[in-house]
Amino acid sequence: MDKLIIAGKSYNSRLLVGTGKYKDFDETRLAVEASGAEIVTVAIRRTNIGQDATQPSLLDALPPSRYTYLPNTAGCYTADDAVRTLRLARELLDGHNLVKLEVLGDPKSLYPNVVETIKAAEILIREDFKVMVYTSDDPIIAKQFEAMGCVAVMPLASLIGSGMGILNPWNLQIIINELQVPVIVDAGVGTASDAAIAMELGCAGVLMNTAIAGAQHPVLMAGAMKKAVQAGREAYLAGRMPKKIYTASPSSPTTGVIGS
């Protein structure tokens, strides 16, 4: 069986999904179920003091017993904030130490600040966190994260929430070829074909949120993404035919054509 293995744990699904931007927890739950994802990202935020404690929470919609939670550091612009956020997340999730590290560099592009990300990763790995790291598609930096001990490297395909798809398949291909740890495309996927292309390149998985939550029909799109990731993975494993530029090759026999 073809499994995704992250930090020694195996998963059947290669699609990881975010839980933000849905209209309510019902839609979140239905979309996550339709996606078949086993790993879901969550954000850590200040509690709303004075809010009714009986209000449903994300943890009710997506029970941590059923899903692997991947707390993120979205919104953090310094290594220090990211580290503090994940220490809180580990306490919140009873010692769960698999985390998604992202340190942003700019609120407009949400492009990662790799210098701060490296600083944060060093501290977190020292403190026994299993770090899945969001980064740019720079192959040298990706290799460095692997050498540091990150359990997965997650380069962007294009900007977070942009839906622009795989803008630099060539860089992604270098990263995939050079790394031993899972390479997971995180950010930029817009529709099913983008996810399939990422998987055909040889990515170990795809992480997305807005591509599903921002679709006209999120639950339907979640199902489409599940199939796209599976189709792309199978195409990768099958090994595509070589491209033959300017050379056609008939699929039917060239002999026995009538009138010849």
Added chain:
Amino acid sequence: MIELSINGAPKQLHASTTVAELIIELDLTGKRIAIERNGEIVPRSLFADTTLSSGDSLEIVVAVGGG
């Protein structure tokens, strides 16, 4: 009374309030939360034994939807 900061907002409490008592006062009982005090995690097991001081800075967080 002591004055401290909770999630960036000023808050007055009776002297010698513990973290466990604060959780009741804020109506957060039963909610899955994590607390940081002056940059350090307060483990759940120490809520009852941790007495707050004037000038403390607390962060109280929950898990929410996010990518």
